Amino acid sequence: MKILLISSFLPYPLLSGGNIRLYNILKYLQKNHEVVLVCEKRSYQKEADIKRVEEVCSRVITVPRKKQWSVSNILKTAFSKSPFLLVGHESSEIKKIVSKLLEEEKFDLIHVETFYVMHNLPKTNLPVVLVEHNIEYLIYERFARNAFPILRPFLMIDVAKLKREEEKAWDRASALVAVSKKEKELMGRDNVEVVPNGADVDKFKLKNYKKGLNKKILFIGDFKYIQNQDSARWIIRNIWPLISANNKNVTLWIVGKNAVDRVGSYKREGIVLEDNPTSKTEDIFQQADILLAPIRVGGGTSLKILEAMASGLPVVTTLLGNEGIGAKDSEEIIVAEEPWEFSNKITDILWNEGRIKEIGKNARVFIEKNYKWEKITEKLNDVYERVVK
Structure with a gap:
């Protein structure tokens, strides 16, 4: 298959769980599929990091990730229906790149990694597989409930917007991927499949225990x-x-x-x-x-x-x-x-x-x-x- 994969992150270096998961999955997907990756790139990520990802993809197209905590993002969140997380990942450049790829090339399906880049995907008749690493609104809700009382009402408004947008993304997908049965149950939809995280058993060798007092x-x-x-x-x-x-x-x-x-x-x-x-x-x-x-x-x-x-x-x-x-x-x-x-x-x-x-x-x-x-x-x-x- 030829797969267009849209991600909120470039999966290298392997410093976070999301990077580790996507990089290892790409490593094995490439054996049977042609994968074109379009993703955001953080400022600390270098050309060498892109090249490492190119080893496990047919093509990698990166767009600089915009600054999240900016006055414009905060104001847009406050005066629009969009939650802060989506505003931070909205990218006209990614939208243009994805639209051009879909016009000029034939893909079998689209894989979206994290729901908050889903709104950068134009309307399409292709099947869309959305992979959720977490149910984001639940994590933000816990944070909001434990925030300073003066901030709590504003944060809970953002959580409500986040929940609405996350569920809209779920409704748009042909299939949803959760990383555990618990999250599958919480998503409450019939088209959710569980694809858990894994471990590189060649990289992580069996520990050699040594006696010691410390x-x-x-x-x-x-x-x-x-x-x-x-x-x-x-x-x-x-x-x-x-x-x-x-x-x-x-x-x-x-x-x-x-x-x-x-x-x-x-x-x-x-x-x-x-x-x-x-x-x-x-x-x-x-x-x-x-x-x-x-x-x-x-x-x-x-x-x-x-x-x-x-x-x-x-x-x-x-x-x-x-x-x-x-x-x-x-x-x-x-x-x-x-x-x-x-x-x-x-x-x-x-x-x-x-x-x-x-x-x-x-x-x-x-x-x-x-x-x-x-x-x-x-x-x-x-x-x-x-x-x-």
Whole structure:
């Protein structure tokens, strides 16, 4: 098939979950399809990044991403029916490029990555597959409800506009792709298919545990995202005091872009923040003893959890964190809900070498069976086949 793929981001470098997902899917799609990618490019992304994406696409056309937080965007949001997220991704240039491609070339289908670039797509008779990484309005709603009281009414108005536009995009699509069963249920439509995230089992090698008196509990993520800020602050306030009181020689290692800026003010003894790690993610997992991932908002299948499991790094998460993954509690993953549960379960395995190795090996086998990117891409290909019939 010849596929026109419109995305809100250029999927390289592999610094975020969205980039990792799309890049790996493109890598396997190219084996059977011709993919033309039209996407926004951030200012820090260079020609070398475009070339890396060209290795997994037939063609890549980029448009500079406009500044999100501008006076004009804020005013347009305030005095129009459009929510802030859509205003920030509205692009007349992308509209022109897409219209020209559809006029001059024959495509079998259009794949749209994230709903908020859907309005850059002109009317078309081609089947459209819309991939949703999150249900955006639910994430923004949680943020709005926890904002300063004076801002809350204005933010909730924007959430209402966002919900309306997101649901309009769903209605326009021939098929919808969610990353978990939970999100499929929340979308409440018959044409939703689940294509979860995956892990690169060649890149993420099974961890080689070494005995040591010092232990590292890792939390990793990009802290521009509200979900990661929420989880990190909750760990620092509620879980870490219990762990540090009961364990000596343990460090809470918080790693990720913007970590110092977004959660640095919450730092306390025994916590190390690193927002520009020189090590690759796969090497960071080798240095840690446990991944702590108390996902409390959003859904889907967390890439960091899948990649840690592929590395044989035991993961301690919430019911929500495991919901889209489906690993066996206490065998392939550790599930906890309350702070005291996290503390107790982490302490139970942290110093038990046999137990920690067993969970890590089981996790690796689970990922190899269920979450290799090649298998994930086959599921997306099945969606393509159905909509073009």
